[in-house]
Amino acid sequence: METASVVERYGGQNGRSIEWDARVDKHNSLQPIGHTQRRRSNQFSLSYFKAFFMDVFLPQGYPESVTDDYMEYQMWDTxxxxxxxxxxxxxxxxxxxGAGVGDETATALAATMTWLMKDGTGMVGRIIFAWARGTQLDSDCKKWRLVADILNDTAIMIDLxxxxxxxxxxxxVCLSSLCRSIVGVAGGATRAALTQHQVKWFIQ
Incomplete structure (x- = not known):
């Protein structure tokens, strides 16, 4: 690549020397080599981060591998x-x-028993719900997805x-834990069903 050397002068004194690209652009103006290299470097960096973002957060083959409503659904779901x-x-x-954190009159035993009852109720509820409704979650995923969202909001309101x-x-707190146990089972199963519904083809 041919270059031209240009010397800047200030008040008759010699200034710094800059190498310029000898090629002219569409506006018939010269551009410095350093400016061209920085622009290419910035473009490479943006392309790299865009590719990294798509590789980490988007499915393989996006957007051809998923339906048109995938991005809108993911945006609202996020x-x-x-x-x-x-x-x-x-x-x-x-x-x-409520369990006693920050309360000097509360005992550790009372807080532990409350927490055990809360977690135990959730575990039992998760098992019973999966046994009673597990086969219906995939076939009616929209209904159970809505139920899971309502129960999740209900559990948060009860806790507050x-x-x-x-x-x-x-x-x-035992009731809120029971609601969350249903949310965990129904939400996980319906999310998988909805994700498979949005897939056009799989990459082996």
Whole structure:
């Protein structure tokens, strides 16, 4: 590549020397070699990060491998999951306070028993629900996906209200844990069914 050397002068004094690309662009102006290299480097960096993002977060062969509604569904599902995570964190804080965290009069034994009853109810509920409705989740995934979302919001609301009803606090957190156990089974099964529905073809 041919280059031309240009010397900048300030007030009659010699300035710095710059190498310019001898080729002219469509506006008949010269461009410095360094500027051209930086532009190509920036384009390479953007292409690399775009390819990395698509490889990590999008399915293989996107967008040809999925249906047209895939991106819209994922966008709203991501917003819903983000909102659920925020409210879930607030609900966990409320349950911890209700269990005695930060209360000097609360005992560790009482908090442990409450937590064991809460988790135990969830485990039993998960097993019973999977036994009773497990075969219906794939065939009617839209219905159970909606049920899972409603129960998840219900569980969060119960957790937020539970500390204000100390006399039935244990029963309330057990009920919210039961709702979440159904959410875990129904939500996981329906998500898999919906994902398979959006697949056009598989990459071996």
């Amino acid at each position: 917003i819903q999951a983000f909102a659920s995570s925020i409210t879930g964190a607030l609900a966990t804080e409320a349950v911890l306070k 209200l539970a500390p204000h009803f100390r006399f039935i606090f244990t029963y309330l």
